Each structure stands twice: as structure tokens, then as C-alpha cells.
Amino acid sequence: MEDTRSVHLTSQSPPESSANANGSHPVSIAAREDEFASSPGKKSVMKRPLLKRQTVEISRVDLDRKTQNETVHDKVPALKRNATVLFDASWTKKSGTNMSKRRLKRQMSKPTTTVSLSWLNISAVASGARPSVWERIQGIDATHPNKFILNNVSGIAMPGQLIAIMGASGVGKTTLLNVLASQNQSRLKVTGTVKLDGKVAFASDVHQVSAYVQQDYIFIGTMKVIEHLKFQAALKLGKKYSKKEKLERIEQVMSEMGLCKCKDTLIGIPGKIKGISGGEKKRLAVASQLLKNPPLLFLDEPTSGLDSFMAEYVVKLLTRVAATGRTVLCSIHQPSSIVYALFDHVILMAEGRTAYLGPTCRASQFFAEAGYECPENYNPADFYIYTLAVVPDSEQECKNNVKAICDAFEVSDLADDVREEIETLTNIALKERNEEKRHFHISRKLHDKQSYSSSYLTQFRYVLWRAWLSIIRDPILAKLRFSLTIIVAIVYGLIYLQLNRDESAVQNFGGALTFAVSQQSVFHLVCILQNIPTEMPVFRQEHRSRLYTTPVYVIAKSLADLPLVLILSFIFCIISYPMIGFRSGVSHFFVFYGTLVISSLAAMSFGYCISAASPSVLIAAAISTACYRPFILLGGFFQRSNSVKKHLLWIKFTSWVYYGFEILMTNQWSGINLDTFNATSGECTATTETVKICRGDEILEFYSINADNVGRNIGLLFVLTFGLRLLAILILMMRVRSNQN
Template sequence: MNNEEKIPLFSSNGYGDVDQGNDNSSSESSGSFRVPFYGTVTSSQFGIPLRPIPVEERITYSWNSINVFADTATAESRNFCLCCCSNGEYENLQKKHLVKNVNGVARPGELLAILGSSGAGKTTLLNALTFRSSKNISVTGTRCVNGNPVHSTALTSISAYVQQADMFIGTLTVREHLTFQALVRMDRHLKYDQRIARVEEVISEMSLNKCENTCIGVPGRLKGLSGGEQKRLSFASEMLTNPSLMFCDEPTSGLDSFMALNVVQILKQMAHTGKTVICTIHQPSSELYAMFDKLLLMAEGRIAFLGTPEEADIFFRELDAPCPKNYNPADYFIQLLAIVPDNEESCRHAVNMICDKYERSLTGMEVTLESSTKVGDFLKNTETELWLNGTSNGRKSPYKASWCAQFRAVLWRSWLSILKEPLLVRVRLLQTILVSLILGSIYYGQVVNQDGVMNINGVLFIFLTNLTFQNVFAVINVFSAELPLFLREHKNGMYRTDVYFLGKTIAEIPFFVFLPLVFISICYFLIGLNSEMPRFFVACGIVVLVANAATSFGYLISCLSSSVSMALSIGPPLIMPFLLFGGFFLNIDSIPIYFEWLSYFSWFKYGNEALLINQWQNMTDIQCDENSRNCPRNGHVVLEMYNFKEDDFFLDIYAMVGLILFFRLAAFFVLLRRTYKDQ
């Protein structure tokens, strides 16, 4: 080859000179280096053999002319450039080219590893191939399954995606987690016994038998599975449906060398069953490198090479850049294609030369031809099109389970997670009992006189305040904390947004009925409130409504917040106006007219009025001194002091029920909007 086409080696990247040998050296000394892998990938390593993919369901996944652009312009820069820049400058400002005209093919039975330095575009390409790019990312190009152009819904139904970060409900056991996955991810025609049998099979396949009844764990709070076991559990979750196509984003990150080897062995075994496996991987060891069937080397958003490791050795040896003897080829390729600070121009020149050489090579042209000529050919096969898309127009529901099956599964998981959460059950029960005893001891044995009226009115409002803050902060982190997990599972087609919201909220209703009843039952008679039994039961119903109205408002705050810390920060300021409009600190007739509309959303107002009416209605035996002018003579006078009316009692009850429904509907629509916003 010409001298100007020779590739600068480590010296150009700032790593120093390396003795490459001479042109007459043997293939071993010239850089054709494969580290022998002494382990064997056998089914005994994973318990039982993995289920093979039928030949008619195997997938060749190809992509042609994939380009990815990121919108990096700020609002200020857009406005400035729209006024002062040309159209070309505005487009350059708007878009950053991340992945550039990438073609590729992944075949059944192959483990394709995407390698490259940080910033090379590995994860960006994988997100584009799986239709998981973020909102500010635009993707062009064609993605095909067996030559048939595929959309996101169809691809989700036939593929699995193991993401880099493992997300679970930490209080569930391995078996409970997999059972839930089986209920919502497997085909709806399968019976429950068949799903459980598949769970048992996957537990054995992934060697999770020893930890099947162990809690997954919550970092810093609940000890559970190790990092390697969590990664195997992630694979097990995706293996339940036995997908023909698997994507993995850096599955070995954060694992030691032994666990990383174990994970790649799992991927290799999956490929042996006929699956098409595509993964990005960061700095694989020589043992891992020896297990890859195909390599896709990326640099600066372009493909530097796609082929077998042996073909990679030959390709770079022809460029006079062979891998040194006894050197890890993965490390060598990553370093060769890296952009080193203070030497960017030389590195980019070398990278562009390699990428251009690959595009003109026989291997590169074959990949380009195969990924492009297949587009549309497979559309003639009606049976396969129906298998892929489900209907002739290509629109198929992404959900495997029916609405009722999804709801039962989500409700079951939510109920389990609550029962296994000690802070939610024990601490809140203890808190409820302790606060009620404190209030009962402080206000013990109130006499119905002038002072007693003031004390009773005060403690009734304390009931509302305690129930509000206790219940709002009990649920304020429900949706904000689980939002990443919910979005991931929703995108995987596991359940609908309304199913998740209903399941989470309905599972918690028993606690928001039981705890207020415990609270009022302890302190009601200790304080000496209206002793008529019907009045006690009415008070129980009122505090349950107040607790659930506050809980519904807490759900709304949780859905509005992007994080738990944000929810905790905005919660108290949003509650304070409703508290002031409750009629205790500010007479309802004194509310400014421009805030009057806001008072209609205050459960403090309706709850306070209902409790006072229940306490003082038809009461005529208030003890007053003869010389006292300000002492209320009967219950009607007490209510008039707050501008409350006995006739508004049922209106208050209906209003609290309406607030419960309104706040929960608002929370649901906020969550639904966030779901579509993050897709």
C-alpha cells in the first residue's frame, strides 16, 4: 500500500512506540493474535440447556444508513441565530452529528460486540437500533428484521433489551420478581401453570436456585443480591419470553473479571441457541474478546470495522497496523481508534483513514450491499409479515397480557412491596398510635364549657393537620421514586399507565383507611368528644375522607416531581394555602376574593366544617358563666363563629369525595403526560 495510507500507531495517539516486528515475520509475530479461551461454554454452567429458537423464528437484524443527530442548541442561541444567522448556520447550531451513515447486519447464532472508546457512539447506536433514543435525538435510516422494515412496537414484541442499570422492586424476592414478569410479558393464551413452569426453567437456566427466595435488595437499606446475581436476574427477566433478538448495553460494567466472564458466557450460550445477540461492551478482557463472533468497531460515530475477530486482524495488518504480540486485541483497537487530548487532529486523521478504508474494502461493501438490498424483499412474505407485525397494517398492541391480567399482576406486586416494607407498616402504625396517645393525654377529659369549646375546636383541626402531613409525606415519593422503573417497564410493553396508577393507589387504600381509624379510635373518647355513638362513626368516616384527600394530593405532587427531593421540597409550600383556608386560622368570610377559588380545593375547609358540625350540632348544654359574654350558649353559636352552617354537612362530604377523585385524576393525567413525554 502507499506510504501515505499507513496508519499511525500508538505513537500518534500518545502511547509511545511499539516494536511491531518486520514484514517477513510470521502471522503470530505480525499481530494476528487471539488469546486462547480455556473455559468452555456448556449448558452445565447454567443449570440446564437454554431453550433453542426454532429455525422459522430466527432473526437477521440489519440496519442501513443510520444517522443520529442531537439537538444541542439552547433557547437563547436559537432565538439569536434565527435573527442573525443563515439557514446553514442555524442547522449546524441545531444539530450535532453523533452517528454517521452506519450500516450493519447481525445474524442468528452470533454474538456481535460493539467496541469503541468513550464517546465513539456505541450506546447512541444501540439506542437508535432499539428505538430508545431520547426526545432531543433524531434518527434517520432503515432498521429491518429479515429484510422487513420494522417499527418500535413490533421490535419490542420480538426482542429483549438488557440495560446497563439494573432496576428492581428491592423488597421482592427473585421468584416473586420473575413471577410478575411472567404474568405481564408472556403470551396471554398461556395458563398460569405454564408461566410458573417457565419461571422454574429460567431460574435453573440462570443458576438462580440458591437465591430464588432472597430479597433483591435496596442499596443502603436492605441487603440482597450481589451485583452478578442482579445482572443474571436481568437476563432471566428477558429470557422468560425466549426472544429471538437480544440487545445488551454494557452488561459487564461494575462487575469483577470473573462475573464479567460469567455474563459473557451467558450471552454466548444464548447465541448458540439461535438468538441474535447484540451488545456494547466496555474494555473486554482477552478472555471475553475470544468469545465474540463478530466485532463492530466504532470511532467518532463511524464504523471502523465489522466482521469476525480473525478478519479484524487481517484488516488492520493490511493497514500496517497489526496488533502487537501478546497484547489484548480489544485494548489495542480501542486505543488505536481513540481521540487523545492534545493530539486530536492526528488522531482524527488516522480514524477517518481507517473508516474510509473499511468502507472501500470488500467486507464493508458486502455489509452495505446486504443491509440495503434486503429492504423490502421480505414484504412479499405475508405469513412472516403477520408474524412480525401482528396485522396487515403493521399496528399491534405492545402489551402481551390483557388489561385485567396486567391489573392483577401490578396490584399483586404493589401489595407485596407494601407488606414487605417495614417502614411503611410498622413505623407508620407506631407513629399513628403514639400521636393519638399524646393528643389524648394532652386534651384528656375536656369539659364542654367556654375553654373546652376552644380546646375541642383546636384538637379537631389538629386531627386534620396530622392526617394531612402524615399521609402526604407517606406517598409523596411513590411515583417519583419508581418513575425510572415504571418508564422502563412501560416501554418494554409490560403494562399500561392506567394499570400502574390504579394498581399502586388501590393497593395502598387499606392502609389509608385502617390507620385513620386507629388514630380516631384511640383519642376520640380520651379527649371527651361527642359521646353519641353515631357521632363517633361519622367522625371516623370524615377522618378517612380527609386522609384520602390528602393522599390524593400527595400522589399529584409525586407525579409532578422528577425526584424525591423535589417532591419533599415543593410539598409543604403547596399544602400551606389549603391549611390557611381551613377556617381555623382565617375565617372563611375573610378570604380575599382573588383567593376564594383556591379555597374550594381545600380539604381542610370541608373536613373542619364537617367535624365541627358533627361535634356541635344539636348540642344545647354548653356550660357558661352568667357574667360571660363571649361564651357560646349552644352548638349553633359555635358554628356561627366560624361561619359554618349545619345544612352544608352533606355538601362537605360530597366535596371531599370530589377532591379525592379530582386529585387522583389530575395525578394520573400528569403521569400519562410524562409517559408520552419520555418516549
């Protein structure tokens, strides 16, 4: 059953005899209002204020709810020079893009199924802030009251509908969207019922059939558009699709979202790497969620940060998405009159309650009957938001007006229609309770067991690929690390240039080896402190979408850093080793190099623990600066290992500097003598009055180093490396779980 609507809006009433391009006759606003008054059951379009001499052509085919599985596509009207055409992906000449007729006629992909969403008596309360530690010490009663964000909200969204949730700031738009999508509900106490096709839905059920585009969708800026979509497709589509099918799906989504021309462009990092525009990022965010072809789509303010033209274009794309049979809900803040006219239904929120829920075209009549008539040539969206806003100077009066409007809606025919539709869907579900309930819960259990679409190997492969691209495409960080390594190696070599093997070598070589192991390990530790805090929003976003597991993420990041550690450590060694005059021999050089690498990896594991536990890079840097110094002080050079206090032994045995220093000292002095040792007479010619040391074994004994502990020290460095990485994984898992709870 097709219900075709066509409206011609202009500043002057057009001739009633003229017909538009698709055969439907435009009618005047007055005629539409009279028709609606005479036929209450028929949908109509109320007057929408527009700019002077601006023409809008609307042609929309609604879905028959009785045949929800049959998708009817929108009919795109002919292009006119001064017309804004709905439900197509075309750009005007101003944007510099010309669309072919074949592409204009291309239809969007259909969802495999359709789903209705209903919610009943939803309430959300934010817990009051806890008293601070200082307030508790002083005994101050600083109990903060709970804040009601949503208050007994009900509604319904059907397949094929594009629904806007509107209202002033702080009225609960995003909270309602999060509750319906089962996302971001930490610190909220939520009551009420959410249903899918009339059946009570768990969070896993909603996640299985829906996709959620957050307001600030976060990307890895060093990735190209096509690479980002390949990453998303590989982890979302899984084994069900071949590689060819995944590429075809990516091309299809890029074409639908108008991303083909920027597919080889970097996404970009603001102030660092130039990339795609804000509008393209919004469309890329939607494209990322459409890859899996969900029947239910949530969007949090998809037009925020965009100009009016780009906001209109993004909403037009959403109308095409809804026209395929998807259920689309989005919160939106102060849309233009043209953008407002694109929505099928609108939900107006005020003080946590529903002030209006119904067709966009009937909102003006409802407010007029409530005593708030929208003036001519005025944006209706702005009028509704201003009417429902609470002004600080007249707060009580505004709240009384809002209460009156919300109460009027509760007893209106529109609210009755919503409750009847919810009850109808529930009754249909109850009739098929036995079979449908069994399949519903089976599907939920299968979803819980197969929570990740791709295998662990596929997850690891693509996360490692993206992590490596992020490293090599960050020119500032890469150049800085290489430059600092070369500069530090040269300065280090000049300070300890060609050390003599006399009695001063006991201290000089010990200081040089301590600096080598501590400087390289701390350098790599500091470099990776930014890894998790800067990517934490992306990790949470993708972990919530169940793209990959926490161990896969940490292990992949660790392996991506390994080549750079190997290269930078080798550059440091190849410059400083011959300058200082360490023990000659290829084997001794590679023992020196390998020890620095293993010590650096252990220090990086410690850095991963701090990074995983820190909310920001600044806090991670402050914590690491205070924590790694004891490991250096108890590393064996500043204090002999046999003189460490018992209560500090745990620091000594967890110090990578201690194990690395012992290996390097053994590599340097085991089996050789100083120049002050006379091999013929066996006498020591050192002139030092306090301690006369002439042999390498005596130097090791002076520092309480056992040459036989090299193998043990290497093994313990590997234990530290893997043990601390495992601890970092556990810390990150605990953080994610606490946020979800």
C-alpha cells in the same frame, strides 16, 4: 451445513498430534494464520493474547444462513481442570457450585422464529441545548450547535450471532443500540433505515420481535427473584399460556440463567435491604427479557460493574442464547481477552463511524494492514479501543488516525460483504413483496391493537400484588409510620387533654379538630410523595415494555395504600379521641374516624398529582410544603368561611381541610350545649365579655357552618379524591409521552 472450529490457545504451542475431547485436533496459531491466508473465504481464529499457562477450548457450530429456521446447538467439550469451557452454564469449584452432567447437557429454549437485523446509513444528531431564560432576557446569542453522534453507520446481524459493539466512551455505542432497538431516542434526530429480514421495520415491529436489557436494569428491591419473574411472566405471556405453562417457562429460564439457588432471595435495595449479587442481577435482567422467547436481543453493557469472572460467565450465557438461533447485539466496554474471544462478530466504533465490522478473528489482520499491529500478550480489545480513542493532548492527530482507519474500512472487502448481504436480504424480501408485505403490515396493525399481552384485570391484579408486597416488606418505612402515628396521637391527646365545655371550648375544640384533620391528611400526603419519583425509572422501563397501562399503575398503587391509611387512622383515633374528650358515642367516634380517612385520601390524591409531576422526592416535598398550607389556612378555623376573599374561593372549595373541618364540627356540636348553658332557665352563664356562646348551634353559626351540609361535604371529599387521582393519571401519561417523543 456445519462449520466446526476448534482452537487450543496456550503460552506454548501444544503438540499437533493431540486431540481434544470432542474429536477435533488443536492447531497452532501460525498454522491458522497460514490457513486463512491460503483460504480467504474460510473462517479462521486469529491469535488472542491470554494469561500464561491458561488454556481455552472453543468448539462452535455456526448456523447455515440458508437454513435459518433450523437451530443447531453448541457442542459442549469435556471439562478440564485448567480449561475455560464455552457455551455451558457451569461454575468452577471456586464459585461453590457443582453442575450435574444432565444439567450440562440441557439445551436452552429455542425461539419460535429467527430474524436478521440490518441497518443502512444510520445517522443521529443530538439537538443543541436551548438558551437559558436569563440568556434570553439579556439577549445573549447562546445558540448551541448540534452534535453528531452517529455518522452514516451501516451493518448487519444474522441469527445465531453474538455481536459486540465496542469503542471508547462517547463514540455512540449505546446510541446505535438504542436506534436499532427503537428505544430512548428522545432529543435525537435519526435518519437511515432499519430492516428486519430485509424489510423496512417500524418501531412497533422491532418491539414485537425483540427484547432490550438496559445497562442499569431497575428492579423493585422488595421482591424475590421468583416473584419478579412471576410478575413479568404474567404480564408478558398473557392468556396464550396457562398458569402451569408460565411456571414451567419461569423454571426453564431460571435454570438457563443459573438463578435456581437464589430464587427465594430478595432482590435487595443497596444500603437498605441485602439481596442478590450484581452478577445475579445481570442474569435476572436477561432472564426477564427471555421469558417471552424473543428472536432478537439487545443488551447495553451487560458486564458493567462485574468482576472478570462474572463478566465471563454472563457472556458465556449470551453465547448459549445466540447458539439457539437468536440474534444478540450488545455494547460492551473494555472486555477481557477471554470475554472478547467469545464474540462471533465485533463492531468497533470511533467518532460516530464504523471502524470495523466483521468476525472477531479477522480484526487483528485488518488493523495490522492499516498499520496498527496488536502486540503479543496484549488484550486485543484494549488495543483496539486505545487505537481508536481520542487523546485530549493530541486530539487532531488522533482524529486523523481514526478517520484513516474508518476510511480504510469503508473500502475494504469486509464493508463490501456487509453491503452485499444487506442487498441480498432486501432482494429476497422484494421478491415476495405482495404476500409478505400484506402479512407484515397486518401483523403490525394487530400488534398496535393488541399492544398489551395481558388483560387490564390481570395487570391490575399483579401490579396491586407487587405494590402491597413493597409496602409490607419495607420495614423501616412501616415501623416509622406506625411509631410516628402513636407518638403524635399521644402528644396530641396530652396537649388537649380532657377539654372543658365552657366558653373556652369555642376555640379549643376548633383548634383540636383542625389539627386532627390537617395533621392526618398531611402525614399521609407526605408519606406517599416518594411513591412515583422513586419508582419512576421502573415505571418507565415497564411501560416501555407495555406491561401495564398508566391508569392501572396509579389505581393499584392507590388501593395498596388504603389498608395502611385505615389502620393508621384508627390507631390515631383510638388513642386521641378519649384523651381529648370529644363527644361520646360510637356513632360520633366512627364519624370522626371516617372523616379523617376520607380527608387523608383526598390529600393523598393531591400528593399523587405532585408526585407524578416531580422528577425527585426532594422537589415533590418542597412543592407540597408550599401548596398544602393555603388549604389549611382557608380550612374554616383560622378564617371564617364567609369572609374568604372572592379570588381565593377556589382554594377554599378545593380544600379537604375545609370539608373535613365542617363535618367534624357538626359531629361535635350539633344538638348539644355547653356547660355554661342553664337548661332550666334557658340563660347563658358564660363570663366572656365579647361573645357569649352557650349552645352548640351558636358555635356552628360562629364558624359559618351549616349542619345540613354534612352529606354535601362527604360527597365533595370523594369528588376531590377521584378527581385528583384522575389528574395524577393524566400528568403521568403526559410525562411518559413526552419522554417517548
